[in-house]
Amino acid sequence: MTQRAYNFNAGPSALPLEVLQQAEQQFLNFQNSGMSIMEMSHRGAIFEAVHNEAITRLKQLYAIPENYEVLFLQGGASLQFAMIPMNFLQADQQASYVLSGVWSEKAFEEAKLFGTPIIATSSKDNQYRNIPNLTDIQFHEQDAYVHITSNNTIYGTQWQEFPNTGEVPLIADMSSDILSKPIDVRQFALIYAGAQKNLGPSGVTVVIIRKDLLEKANTNIPTMLKYSTHADSNSLYNTPPTFGIYMLGEVLKWVESQGGVAEIAKRNEEKAKVIYDAIDNSNGFYYGHATPESRSLMNITFRVADEALEKQFLAEAKAAGFVGLDGHRSVGGCRASTYNAVPLEACVALRDFMITFQQKHQ
The missing domain is CATH 3.90.1150.10 (Aspartate Aminotransferase, domain 1)
Incomplete structure (x- = not known):
């Protein structure tokens, strides 16, 4: 085998060698079906089992409680920047955003299209060299939610502990550090992450969402942009990124095998x-x-x-x-x-x- 590069890419990024080798072995004939998993119907029994197993493994690895849904979506974290306020921020409401880098800025800007985002605190004046102090976060009881970005790929900063927002839902973009360390999922009403850094190849976005927040979502929005559409259909409302979900499942198996x-x-x-x-x-x-x-x-x-x-x-x-x-x-x-x-x-x-x-x- 050709010497593999020392891959420090920020995303898409390194995948476990064992996972790549397993995918190579299964690529042309998955489970003796005579087909690649890339060729299979997402409605078929073989893929549905792969899909459901990936959801179950993620729930187990992160100790996700039963009152949460796990969704596999598309569009990356960037689509979530818009979907979150579209679903949870009314025109007459405000939401608080902690600005700790470019991606939190982008999420903040998208929220302006749907309601009134408020800057809870920011470390921009320090060139985003640090995560803001928890004591500096100014959110409000009437906020629809508080949004943070748990790790900042551009600036190299990461939250060491998370704010306690009480009854106000806490939402986190964990695209670049999901599954990198244990967290208490119960601290969050919604977690989202593009897969292409720690979970698998690009094309899959994982959303972990508390059911009571899901029940409060706006309904007068396009079908594909409703979280409920995907929760009600087990993320199979339309054709999902089947190969990406298969690879995500294999990465989760690898995480289990590593302890x-x-x-x-x-x-x-x-x-x-x-x-x-x-x-x-x-x-x-x-x-x-x-x-x-x-x-x-x-x-x-x-x-x-x-x-x-x-x-x-x-x-x-x-x-x-x-x-x-x-x-x-x-x-x-x-x-x-x-x-x-x-x-x-x-x-x-x-x-x-x-x-x-x-x-x-x-």
């Missing part, structure tokens, strides 16, 4: 520490974008102090087999995305490359 979410979290901490230590021990040759208390375990953002050397660093890293280390176009610099499927060996290799590069150029 579950708690074990994955330990590995993620170990992986991130390897690279953060290289930054922190470089005497300023490298420096991080995020403040230490807000650092993400999923997206490690950093700069090379010498801008000319930074371009050389990225070029040499690419030549050495490291993929996806360029920072987001809006902020530049470097970014290593260490999602669940990125092996420790890749992080160690990056650390060693960073140290060697520093030694050559200091």
Whole structure:
């Protein structure tokens, strides 16, 4: 087999090698059907079993209570930016948004089309280097909901604990850190996540939604944009992204085989520490974008102090087999995305490359 790249892409991102190999073996003839799963009817018994098994596995891995629905949708997190206010924000209502990066800004802007979004707090003045303090969040009892983004891929920040919003529904975009560590799903009324970072290939969006919130949704909206449409039909109202759901199910099996979410979290901490230590021990040759208390375990953002050397660093890293280390176009610099499927060996290799590069150029 050709040497696999050290894949630090921010999304679509690395998938577990075991999952890719399993999919390769099953690709042409799934369960002796004589067909690929990509060719099967989504109404057939074989795919329906795959679909339902994926839902069950996610519920088990995240200890999702019975009063929640798990939906497999399309359109990515970006469609959720609009679907959420469309379903839960009336024209005469307000909702609070915590701004911690570009994606929360985009969600905030979409909400303006349907009601009145309020900025509960923001770390934009600090170039989104930190997650806002919980004590600074100003939401209101009359809010339709409070929206947060749990991990910020562009800036490399992550919530370490979540706000207690009481009776006000808490909604979280967890696209880039879902299943990376244990959470208490009961803290949230709705969680949504694009699959292409920790759950599988692009094309599937997971929504975990509390049933009492679902019952309060607006009804005078297009059928396909109602959460109830998909909840009532087990996410099979129209043709779903069948291959993506199959792959998501295989990734969930892999998470189970690794010891579950708690074990994955330990590995993620170990992986991130390897690279953060290289930054922190470089005497300023490298420096991080995020403040230490807000650092993400999923997206490690950093700069090379010498801008000319930074371009050389990225070029040499690419030549050495490291993929996806360029920072987001809006902020530049470097970014290593260490999602669940990125092996420790890749992080160690990056650390060693960073140290060697520093030694050559200091």
